[in-house]
Amino acid sequence: MANVNDVPGRLTVEAASSHLPMWTExxxxxxxxxxxxxxxxFLTAVGRDLGFTAxxxxxxxxxxxxxxxxEDVRSDSVWFDRTTKRVALVAEFERYAGKQKDLSPKVETLLLAQHRWDCKDAILLLAYWSVGLVTLPDHDSLRGIAHGGYCAMGGVRVPGNPxxxxxxxxxxxxxxxDGLLRLENIIRRGES
Structure with a gap:
């Protein structure tokens, strides 16, 4: 049976290497x-590995x-539970070079997708990639968007999900x- 709580054990460099050796090797x-x-x-492959329709x-x-x-809210990866047919996880994958403004819109997209799918209990996963270690984003501020909502274009208020x-x-x-990028590490950074 698919379980989103198994994500940490599957989001590993070893799993990435198994699926995408061009990224790691x-x-x-x-x-x-x-x-x-x-x-x-990779995020979609992990969902499938865990038994979801990703x-x-x-x-x-x-x-x-x-x-x-x-307009469109297009998520990078969405995992559907095969039994309930409901969304269990919505994910975004984004480049991060140390600027919070790069990630805030991604959390807004995750929250809006959660509303549109009517899946308030689905996990929202924000994966960000960086070249080397960079100053971490303010995870509490990003959580605040998901929990408190935001004002969308046109002044419409998108309610948060506490x-x-x-x-x-x-x-x-x-x-x-050789100048080529290789995935070196995947680090869990926070959860609420």
Whole structure:
């Protein structure tokens, strides 16, 4: 039976190497959205490994009171429970170079997707990748968005979910002597 609580044991460099050796062993160039694609693929693969029906680049339904907030809400990975057919986890994967403003919109997207899927108990997973270790983001501030909500474009208030469970993972990559990036570590950074 699929269990989202098994995520920490599966978000490992070893699992990434098994699925995507080009990211861990061969090395990749930092061009376009290549690392982003690897991260989305890996998160979806982990969901499938855990027994979920996991899909990448999933648009949330445009239904309910927040249907007209923003345009599309497209999540990097969404895991569906095979038994309940409900969303169990919504994930975003984003580059992070030490600027909080890069991650705040991703938490907003996670929260809006949670509302649109009507899955208030689904885990929200924000995975961010950095070249080497960088100053950590303010995780409490990011949690505050999920718990307290935010004001979307057009002035519409997206309510928070005080019971939202948001987890953070940092994917650390390093450039080798060949100039290629390799995934070196995956670090769990926080949870509420």
């Amino acid at each position: 061969w090395g990749v160039r930092d061009v376009g959205h290549f690392v982003h694609s690897l991260g989305c693929t 899909v990448s680049e999933v648009p949330a339904p445009r239904e309910a009171p927040l249907a007209h907030v923003e 019971k939202a469970r948001i987890v953070f993972y940092q994917f650390v990559v390093r450039a080798g002597q």
